[in-house]
Amino acid sequence: MTAGRGGEQHGGGPDRSESFGEGLLGVLLDRAHELPPHRIGPLVVEALARLGVRDPQILLQDYGQRMLVPLPGEGLTDGDPQPIDRSEAGRCFLDSRPVELTRPDGVRVHLPLLDGGDQVGVLAVTLDEVGDDDRRLLRRVAGVTADLLVTKNGYTDLFFRTRRSEPMSVAAEIQWSLLPPLAMVMPRVAVAGILEPAYDVAGDSFDYALDGDTLHLAMIDAMGHGLDAATMATVAIGAYRHARRISVGLSEIYLFMDRAVAEQFGPDHFVTAQMMRLDTRTGRLQWVNAGHPAPMLVRGHRVRGRLDSATTLPVGFGGAEPAVSEVALEAEDRVLCFTDGLIEEHRNGREQFGEEQLITWVDRLDSAGMGVRAVTRALSHTLKRARGGRTTDDATLFMVEWRG
Structure with missing residues (x-):
């Protein structure tokens, strides 16, 4: 029986025979549901062998967002970590596009x-030559591989260990377990965040969720350091998520968080917080700022001003119901949120780093035309270098772009 036009066979019905591409992806899909996490690498290698590839590597981003680290596994090529800022793999990672060398x-x-x-991370392979069919199949294998890494991540410590380039404090361990993915890019909206110091962060955290047309955002900074701050941050984020999920307004979310922190830790403890809600259809942004530095509005690749709002007490101090501020964003506007540790750090023991230095670097980096993930990462690392590599307090950045 032979196939006719449109994939139909003469004699009735569509052609359901397995093509080469389906067979290649089937190697991954048929075994994914019961695949142990440490077998992801070997299974990907088995699928890629059908394309005749050599030296396959799965490279994962380290927690400091500076290096791409090879994932160990049978059949995977080992090697030294590759710097994100000075390698072809890093260029692929930052641009989110294939790079061929x-x-x-x-x-x-x-x-x-x-x-x-x-x-x-990045999937890297070597072929004798590359055609469009190879590119299509490799892109699809990379997509399935990414999904496998994410879905199996909760079952294993393998990926956590691979991504660590130095010891991590218990407080940082708690904070990283709270975080959503560091970036999300969708047709209408993109977000990205970064925490410093990555291996010793304690009180800073952020959270977001995209529910239909509404993007929910929160950034917090719990007072103190170490485990006390991490514990308080855990309660604050938990209270924020609970209130958000029962669909109350921003002012009610603030009151819910305030009550949870006060009841758990008493009157001498507090958490500064910033909660936002963005209508991704219209660009209408609402927010409550409870003790954070005011966010910055970036328009046309330059900081156009601060998003000032009514004064609201930090969470835990029993403040009154806060006023909700509002602004209409324009397409491709970006809003930068940050904790005070970013601007209050002293440069080489002298003056504070300050908002003016921050604005200078935002203008410089945003004008380069990078996506929010690359801008946020570059900004955090640049500011840390400008401070002499010192971060005595948590310093967190979070950026959202309304794409229109």
Whole structure:
């Protein structure tokens, strides 16, 4: 029986025979549901072998967002971590686009491992030559691989260990377990955040959720350091999520968080917080600022001003119901939120870093045309270098772009 036009067979019905591409992806899909996490690498290698690839690597971003670290596994190529800022793999990671490098032994292809716009890492392989069919199949394998890494992440410590380049404090361990993916890119909206110091962060955290046309955002900074701050941050984020999920307004969310922190920790403890709600259809942004530095509005690749709002007491102090501020964003506007540790750090023991320095670097980096994830990462690392590499307090950045 032979196939006719449109995939139909003469004699009735569509052609359901397995093509080469379906067979290749079937290697991954048929076994994914009961695959142990440590077998992801070997299974990907088995699928890629059908394309004749060599030296396959799965590279994961370290917690400091500075290096891409090879995932160990049978059949995967080992090697040194690759710097994100100075490698072809890093360029693929930052741009979220494939990068090909012609070498004497063939073509080295780097593909972004994307899951919901979050960049999990990079898949790198070598082929003798690369055609459009190879590119299509490699892109699809990379997509399935990213999904496997994300879904299996909750079952294992393998990926956590791979991503660590230095010891992590218990407080930081708690904070990282609270976080959503560091970035999300969707047709109408994109978000990205970064925490410093990555391996010793304690009181800072952020959270977001996209529910239909509404993007919910929150950033918090719990007082103190170490486990006390991490515990308070856990309660604050938990209270925020609970209130958000029962669909109350921003002012009610603030009161819910305030009560939870006060009841658990008493009157001498507090959490500064910033809660936002963005209508992704219209660009209408609402927010409550409870003790944070005012967010910055970035329009046309320059900081246009602060989003000032009515004064609201930090969470835990028993403040009155807060006023909700509002602004209409324009397409491609970005809003930068940050904790006070970013601007209050002293440069080499002298003056504070300050908002003016922050604005200078935001203008410089945003004008380069990078996505929010690359801008946020570059901004955090640049500011840390400008402070002499010192971060005595948590310093968190979170950026949202309304894409229109």
